Amino acid sequence: MGEGIKFIVEVVNTIHDLLILIINDVLGLQMTDKDMHFWIMGAIGIAAFACVYVITKWLSQLPFGIHLIAFFYTLTFMFVLVFAIEIQQAITNRGNMEFIDAVIGLWGFIAIFFVYVLIAAMFYLIKFIFRKITKKDDVDI
Numbered sequence: 001m002g003e004g005i006k007f008i009v010e011v012v013n014t015i016h017d018l019l020i021l022i023i024n025d026v027l028g029l030q031m032t033d034k035d036m037h038f039w040i041m042g043a044i045g046i047a048a049f050a051c052v053y054v055i056t057k058w059l060s061q062l063p064f065g066i067h068l069i070a071f072f073y074t075l076t077f078m079f080v081l082v083f084a085i086e087i088q089q090a091i092t093n094r095g096n097m098e099f100i101d102a103v104i105g106l107w108g109f110i111a112i113f114f115v116y117v118l119i120a121a122m123f124y125l126i127k128f129i130f131r132k133i134t135k136k137d138d139v140d141i
Contacts, residue, residue: 004099005087067120071113078109 023029023036031039059065059072082102090097 075109078106082106
């Protein structure tokens, strides 16, 4: 996992240096590092917001759309959490920083969420059957 993070850091640093070169030398804007972070992260953030907005608007119209939105939001949170924990372990030397630990942690969430889905499906099925029985009784009277 450490090698993967180092690779990502190297890619980000290369993009960062390239952007500084383009913004300052080619375009002549003479931005500071903070100026560049303000504009680039702002643009990335608003683009991400637009994509997420369109997807969640569509998902909310599905029968279990709110459940899906909550699942994806929680999954995103869990990605951040497990990788933050792995990075923290590397910084503090408490535990091993391994990619498989993060993957296993995410599988734990998905497995327990699947149990939740099964329990919720049972409740929906019981509710559906109960409504069918009560409607059938109403017709007979």
